[in-house]
Amino acid sequence: xxxxxxxxxxxxxxxxxxxxxxxxxxxxxxxxxxxxxxxxxxxxxxxxxxxxxxxxxxxxxxxxxxxxxxxxxxxxxxxxxxxxxxxxxxxxxxxxxxxxxxxxxxxxxxxxxxxxxxxxxxxxxxxxxxxxxxxxxxxxxxxxxxxxxxxxxxxxxxxxxxxxxxxxxxxxxxxxxxxxxxxxxxxxxxxxxxxxxxxxxxxxxxxxxxxxxxxxxxxxxxxxxxxxxxxxxxxxxxxxxxxxxxxxxxxxxxxxxxxxxxxxxxxxxxxxxxxxxxxxxxxxxxxxxxxxxxxxxxxxxxxxxxxxxxxxxxxxxxxxxxxxxxxxxxxxxxxxxxxxxxxxxxxxxxxx
Amino acid sequence: xxxxxxxxxxxxxxxxxxxxxxxxxxxxxxxxxxxxxxxxxxxxxxxxxxxxxxxxxxxxxxxxxxxxxxxxxxxxxxxxxxxxxxxxxxxxxxxxxxxxxxxxxxxxxxxxxxxxxxxxxxxxxxxxxxxxxxxxxxxxxxxxxxxxxxxxxxxxxxxxxxxxxxxxxxxxxxxxxxxxxxxxxxxxxxxxxxxxxxxxxxxxxxxxxxxxxxxxxxxxxxxxxxxxxxxxxxxxxxxxxxxxxxxxxxxxxxxxxxxxxxxxxxxxxxxxxxxxxxxxxxx
Numbered sequence: 001x002x003x004x005x006x007x008x009x010x011x012x013x014x015x016x017x018x019x020x021x022x023x024x025x026x027x028x029x030x031x032x033x034x035x036x037x038x039x040x041x042x043x044x045x046x047x048x049x050x051x052x053x054x055x056x057x058x059x060x061x062x063x064x065x066x067x068x069x070x071x072x073x074x075x076x077x078x079x080x081x082x083x084x085x086x087x088x089x090x091x092x093x094x095x096x097x098x099x100x101x102x103x104x105x106x107x108x109x110x111x112x113x114x115x116x117x118x119x120x121x122x123x124x125x126x127x128x129x130x131x132x133x134x135x136x137x138x139x140x141x142x143x144x145x146x147x148x149x150x151x152x153x154x155x156x157x158x159x160x161x162x163x164x165x166x167x168x169x170x171x172x173x174x175x176x177x178x179x180x181x182x183x184x185x186x187x188x189x190x191x192x193x194x195x196x197x198x199x200x201x202x203x204x205x206x207x208x209x210x211x212x213x214x215x216x217x218x219x220x221x222x223x224x225x226x227x228x229x230x231x232x233x234x235x236x237x238x239x240x241x242x243x244x245x246x247x248x249x250x251x252x253x254x255x256x257x258x259x260x261x262x263x264x265x266x267x268x269x270x271x272x273x274x275x276x277x278x279x280x281x282x283x284x285x286x287x288x289x290x291x292x293x294x295x296x297x298x299x300x301x302x303x304x305x306x307x308x309x310x311x312x313x314x315x316x317x318x319x320x321x322x323x324x325x326x327x328x329x330x331x332x333x334x335x336x337x338x339x340x341x342x343x344x345x346x347x348x349x350x351x352x
Numbered sequence: 353x354x355x356x357x358x359x360x361x362x363x364x365x366x367x368x369x370x371x372x373x374x375x376x377x378x379x380x381x382x383x384x385x386x387x388x389x390x391x392x393x394x395x396x397x398x399x400x401x402x403x404x405x406x407x408x409x410x411x412x413x414x415x416x417x418x419x420x421x422x423x424x425x426x427x428x429x430x431x432x433x434x435x436x437x438x439x440x441x442x443x444x445x446x447x448x449x450x451x452x453x454x455x456x457x458x459x460x461x462x463x464x465x466x467x468x469x470x471x472x473x474x475x476x477x478x479x480x481x482x483x484x485x486x487x488x489x490x491x492x493x494x495x496x497x498x499x500x501x502x503x504x505x506x507x508x509x510x511x512x513x514x515x516x517x518x519x520x521x522x523x524x525x526x527x528x529x530x531x532x533x534x535x536x537x538x539x540x541x542x543x544x545x546x547x548x549x550x551x552x553x554x555x556x557x558x559x560x561x562x563x564x565x566x567x568x569x570x571x572x573x574x575x576x577x578x579x580x581x582x583x584x585x586x587x588x589x590x591x592x593x594x595x596x597x598x599x600x601x602x603x604x605x606x607x608x609x610x611x612x613x614x615x616x617x618x619x620x621x622x623x624x625x626x627x628x629x630x631x632x633x634x635x
Contacts, residue, residue, distance in 0.1 A: 052534050073540040085531035089553040089633040102540030132632050150539065 002063030002076065002153040002186055003028045004049065009058030011044055018044045020210040021058070026203075031180060031187045033197035036207035037233070042190045043158055045207070049188065050156050051075055062154055073102070077154040078147035082162060084139045086131040092118075092142050093127040099150035117145035120179050137168045144176070148183055155180070155187045161196060173199055194234045198222065206230045223273070225337060228344035231271050237301070237312035240272045243341055244307060253331055255284040261338050261347035271337030271346070275299075275314040277329040279321075285328025288313065293321045302327075386606035398603035402595075402611070405604075411586035417502070418577075418587065419570040422509045426566055427559070429510065430517035434525050435547070448522065455515045463579025466508035467493075470580065495584040505585060508576050513569060517562045524558020525551070557634070560627040567623070568616045588612050 004026040011019040019041045026032045034042035047053040049060055051072035060067050067075045078099065086095050096114045105113070118124045121141040131139050140160060147155055160176075161169045177200055180187055191197050197204045198218040205215045206229075214226035225231035231239030246268050250257040253270075260268050279285075288311065290304040300315045306329075313329065321327055339346045390397040402408055437447055454462065469475045472489045480486045492500040528551060536546045552559075574589035583590070592608035595601045 050538060052537070072534075072538045073542075077538065079535070079538045081531045081535060083529070083531055085529070085535035087532060087535075087550065098536070098541075099539035102545065130632050132634075146539070 003030075004154060004186060004188070005059075005061040005064075006045070006049070007059040007061065009045065009048060009055045009060065011041070011048060011053070012056050017210055019048075019055075022207075022210075022212055024205055024212055024215060026186060026188060029184050029186055031189065031200060031202045033189045033191055033201040033204045034207055035191055035194060035197040035204050035234075037192055040207040041210040042192075042207045046156055046158055046188060046190045049154075050077060050079055075154070076152060077156055078150050078152035079156040080140070080143045080147050080158065080160045082159040084131075084136075084143045084163070086139050086142045086146070088131050090130075091127065092123060092129055092131065092134070095131065095142055096123075096127075096145045096149050098146060103150065113149045113151070114145075117149040120148060120182070121145040121175075136164050137172060140164065140172065144179070148179070148185070152185060155183075155185045157187065157189045159191055160189075162191070162193065169196075176200065194236075198234070206233065208233070223335060223337075224346065224348065225271065226346055228269070228271075228339055231337065231339075235273065237274045237314070239337070240274060240306075240311040240313070241339070242270045242272065242306050242309050242311065243267055244270050254280070254282075254286045254328060256331075256333070258331075258333055258336070263347050264338065264340070267341050269339040269341050269344075271339050272311070272313075272331060273335055274301075274312050276332040276335035277313050277315070278332075279315055279319050280328045280330040282326070282328040285330050288327050288329050290321055290323065290325045290327060293323055293325070383606045383609050386603055387610040390603065398607040401601075402604050402607040405591070407586040407591055411588050411591045414502075414585055415571060415573065415588045418506060418509065418573060419567060421502075421506050422513070423563070423566050423570050425506075425510055426514045426517050427521075427562065429514050430521045430562065433514075433518045434521040435551075437522065438525055451518060452515045454512050455519070457512070459512060459575035460579055462508060462512040463576040466504065466511070466576070467579050470504050493580055493584070498585075501581050501585055505577055505580050508580060509570070509573060512576060513566060517566055520558050520562040520565070521555065524555035527558070528554045554634070556627055557629045560623055560629060563627070564620050564623050567619045571612055571616050571619065588615075 004024075006022055006024040006026075009019055009022045010017070022041070022045060024032075034045060036042045044053060048055045049062075051067065051070060055068070062075055062077070086092075087098065090098070093114060096117055097110050100110045100113055114127070115124075118127060121144055123138065123141050123145060126134060126138060126142075131142060134142065140163075143160070161172050164172060173196055180200075189197070189200060201218055203215060203217055204221050206213045206221060208227075208229050214221055214230045216224070216226075221230060222234055225234065225239060228241060231241070244251050244253075244267065246260055246264050246266055249259060249262065249264075251260050251268060251270065286306060288302070288304050288306050290302050292303045294301040294303070295317065297317065299317050300319055300321065302313050302315060302321060303310075305311060315321065337346050338348075387398055389395055433451060437444055437451075440447060457465070467474070470492050472491055476492070477486065477489055480490070491497060492504055494501070532550050532554065533546055536550045541549060572589055573587055574593065577585055577587050577590060578593075583594070588608055589612060592605045592612070595608060596605035
């Protein structure tokens, strides 16, 4: 067990700055996801922590000890790769035992640890097989078992579920959560899939363009995005951003006058989660022109515009709204995020 | 299309099959018959004459010694070259291009290159002389210096024939995803362990092809030996050549040819067996 401190890490590949200056602290036993679109630097950061890549600048400390210059094997970590990287010429048993054998563990310990890891991942019946005889999900279990068998201080996972089909991914996600919770290992999990990050993490670090845009709990990042990017990247549908005029420190929303942060200028961006609304009537509610109404079974998805700006909102499945309707919406004022139209940052994040 | 005219595929491959049959199978059968017949009837005369010849044991021993000395060194060098070049970023193509130059030279030309280096008035002696290491021209390639001659031929063969091994091995190394090496590194394997436990098993198919190709070619060594040592260093193909051209005895020459073929086939079978590649255990 160990905490991880990422201290002003930068990485350039030639003229390209993959990481612009990233600082992040991960507590002992915590599960933190690095979430972002491809090219945001999340995998580069993971590889720097692993020691497979060297940082151009900055420090990485694992358990309060700087690991800059240390070989991967001396950092006390294990890793699960996107394409499993399970050795095809070794049996599942030998794969899981690989790290232990390198540590020159005695045969009783190897046996015990392999049995334990295999039990956690339910691969006991495959131990004598070769990985090519296994499905993708089973191979990924082997990869996770191989990582857990060495009882690492830190577990790094690089998009471990992205090669699995949707159903299997959901199943493995739940299982990973159970397994990792019982192992209690400090885990850094790289993914571009926000539902994975939301479902698994204690905290999420949302990355974009080589920087960390926001770090917080899944609920926090979802409800209070620090930037427009975070709000747009997390959530399905993404957060709506509606530019509205400010008069006397207030914004007129239907019949309501909502106070905005003092720093706001003549205009402010209203960040609204699609489900933070309820159907009301006009003119009390905020007017929305519905272009398409899609009944999804569990809810009703409406695509249209507010103040001529595109929005997507979610209503209970019981509501009846048709294409082309004009409706009134009551906003949950507790769940509104006010953002600066210039910087794209939320005012609460700017003050912090 | 082809369902209507089932003979079309056969028609299309007929020329190549006929060509190969004509120029390969027919001479092969003829050679086999030549080797085991005398005056048109089956006989082991040619075999006996080959075995009884003064140069037979020598040429057999030399060919085997040369193969045993050259092939492992070539594999080792090619592995080293392939591993080194895989670490190189820019300039990789140029390095590979230079390394494969010997591939473009005929073996006789390669022999002559090394002859110009190692003959009495060659570059090697000139350098040794200018360094004051020798006082007069020294012969390296005569029957009086068999060890030096063996070394010279081995070095020339290694220089000439390593490139093809390297090409095959580089291709094999390129097939190994870098995640395997990274995973091994993360889980505590040093460079040597990674090479032995991960790389080597995963390039087995390439290794097998390279070994078969190089060993078969090594048993057929001739031109380099002929250029450097003439008949001072008898080898199997050289003997076949002499019986054919000098002695005009086609029967014994055929016997040598058949012997070389049997050795090559056996070597191939041994490699196929010993380095059995289970497709299930490949990436």
